[in-house]
Amino acid sequence: MEERSRIPVGPPVTNPLPSYWQTPKSPLANVIEPETDAPTQPYDYAIIGSGISGALIAYNLLLTYPTSRIIMLEARELCSGATGRNGGHTKAASYRTYLQHRAELGAEEALKIARLEYANILATHRLTQELGIECESVKCNTVDLIYDETTFEAGKQAIRALEGDASEEERKWGGMAWYRVYGRDDGLKQKFWVREKNGNPEVQSEEDLVGAFEYVAGRIHAYRFTTGILKECVKRGLQLCTNTPVHDIRPSSEPNPRYDIFTQYNTISAQSVILATNGYTPYLLKSLQGAIVPLRGQITAQQASPATGLPSVLPRTYSFIYASGYEYMISRNEPDGQQHIIIGGGLGRQPDAGASEYGTVDDSRLNRDISKYLHGTLLGYFGIASPSPSETSSESDDASYKVIQEWTGIMGATADGRPFVGEVPGRKGMWISAGFNGHGMVLCLKSAEALVKMMSKGGSAEGIEWFPKSFLISDERIRSCRFHGRTDMSVPETGKGSVGHESRVEPRAV
DSSP: OHHHHTSOOOOOOSSOOOOGGGSSOOTTTTOBOTTSSSOSSOEEEEEEOOSHHHHHHHHHHHHHOTTOOEEEEOSSSTTOSGGGGSOOBOOOOTHHHHHHHHHHHOHHHHHHHHHHHHHHHHHHHHHHHHHTOOSOOEEEEEEEEEOOHHHHHHHHHHHHHHHHHSOHHHHSTTSTTOOEEEETTSOHHHHHOOOSBOOOTTOOSOOBOOEEEEEEEEEOOHHHHHHHHHHHHHHTTOEEEOSOOEEEEEEOSSSSSOEEEEESSOEEEEEEEEEOOGGGHHHHOGGGBTTEEEEEEEEEEEEEOGGGOOOSSOSSEEEEEETTEEEEEEEEEOTTSOEEEEEEEOGGGSTTTTGGGBSOOOTTSOOHHHHHHHTTHHHHHHOOSOOOTTSOHHHHHHHHEEEEEEEEEEEEEETTSOOEEEEOTTOTTEEEEEOOTTOGGGTHHHHHHHHHHHHHTTTOOTTOTTSOGGGBOOHHHHHTOOOOSOSSSOOTTTTOOSTTSSOOOOOOOO
8 A cells, every 4th residue: 555655646637537416517617717817916825626625715714814815726627526526425423533543642632533523514514504505405313334243342332432531412412422322133124224134246245234323414415515615705706717737836936925836827826825635635745745645436326216115315324334344325316306325435345455546546437346346235235125026036126226327536545544734844825724534524614714713823723722733734744654545444455453443544435
């Protein structure tokens, strides 16, 4: 894996696979504002990247400095990276990292991370209401279905620790530390509509459902949410410059502005530059090569027929966790009443821990082995209702789950599983919020808020006590990065364990 982290990171490819979420496209998808050829004056802020991080940084800057001149540069269409290609989850799964964080960072910092994730979920869904963004925002419960006894026992241990450290209020129903634990005898099949065994033909070993954890999460159309935020920002003066890849950032020869930003079309000057470029960040900031590593994730959208016997839509979101990995899933209804189920993952099923998916920024292709596995996941986990006497099993199976679209997206994985947020060491006026490990929907909003507060304080995080110090970028963190792959999967190639073992991070999603 360390070898994969050394592959030089390139810019986004020009021909990504179409994302399920980007139909229809936002009216802003291909907007290029005036002043890009020869701006009359430097910008106060240049934000590179138009995903959820870039959008919320712009939003917070405009709230803080309403008259500032801000430009946002995007290599492709608006919100065409991980945010516009993800799994639609706002899910923290904080228990999955809690023991690791407590051992490495102490109970106070571990709680701070869990609280931030929970607050981020609430704030995301609240902001959709405040701004009137129609983006299928639903706060609901989620369930982690566990197919490995050791992982289940370790999960219970982590939940007990989190509950013990949390406040009484946080342990109440719907709180940050509220969990409901189910054993194999608690009617899992009836409650969650799942099989008692994983029936995916691509899984060779026996995998029995041994338990489940239920807690608070949500689902959202992240593309519509983010483009809705950007629509509000444009009203407040944000200038968009899509289809304009940035290839270099250099200190300006003039003290004011501070940076020159080189695109293939022109040079733009700005006093401050913000990198919201996630997995692509090392292309522009070489010092982060190996500290942030691109990781390609893969997702399917499948149509569930009435033969499945599933309610439409499922009232919870799902994760399916086995010894070496997991999948993540939400469901949604189309206007015609058809239920679409979005399920992604499958990296843990690859014999080499999916090494080929690290170090690549090519989201124009699928991994065929992962495709073959993902196509059988819904049948494997849910099965179908009893077929009618006139149907053969294979006919009924084939008709039950139809893959309607499949795509990939590029995440940014970090060696310690935590993002880099703050002022880039040695680069006054250059800021970063990146490296979210596919977990951005429960980290980006609060990270953007914290970053803009730091910018207003000249780079200091003093007074932002709610933000985890372990997220702050520093020379020491960068120097200590030794990338060995994702630490949330128990596979020989990474040498890591599942939750409760040596080191791990929570389930991630594109």
